[in-house]
Amino acid sequence: QVQLVESGGGVVQPGRSLRLSCVASGFIFSNYAMHWVRLAPGKGLEWVAMISFEGSDENDEFYVDSVKGRFTISRDNSKNTLYLQMNSLRVEDTAVYYCAKDDGVFTFDSWGQGTLVTVSS
């Protein structure tokens, strides 16, 4: 069965960086686009970023406006792993970050358990 396991969350000061990872299993990782979605405290789900199944260059990456220029999504298909490099973190980036598998039509058919990122001084 599909499994997505995130890691890398933690407490970080504003302006610092953090790198999230998501290890996938149970499906052919290189065949599917992948996403990061976050849930901030007291808020609703927010899509963060998407990367195509190849993820070979920046034209394969898409971001919500609030993270453009600060976050970078990437993938290593040889390691079945999705990444999210988060730079210049802000208090408002505090959230549980989920990786999610795209079923081919921008639908998230599998989700990880999430990893908590807390940005606080």
Added chain:
Amino acid sequence: SYDLTQPPSLSVSPGQTASITCSGDKLGTKHNCCWYQQKPGQSPVLLISQYNKRPSGIPERFSGSISGNTATLTISGTQTMDEADYYCQTWDSLNVVFGGGTKLTVL
């Protein structure tokens, strides 16, 4: 940016039908709408996918429909275990959009 509008909350009694709406200018045109359920402390679960299909394992009491620019998630015979947050979702110009979420209370 593109918005999807959901009611913040809905309350139903066990056994009743719950209808959660999601409104957006581009729904019902080029792109359809998906629905997710999220319970406290758990990851979201896909309930209804593109073309109102139900993934395997999702109970038949969950169904989706669309009329004009409004999508509706219907839960027939609502159970206490259905108490959760529900989100609609679509996409436009390679941007994914979620509705604000509806907190369903069953009591």
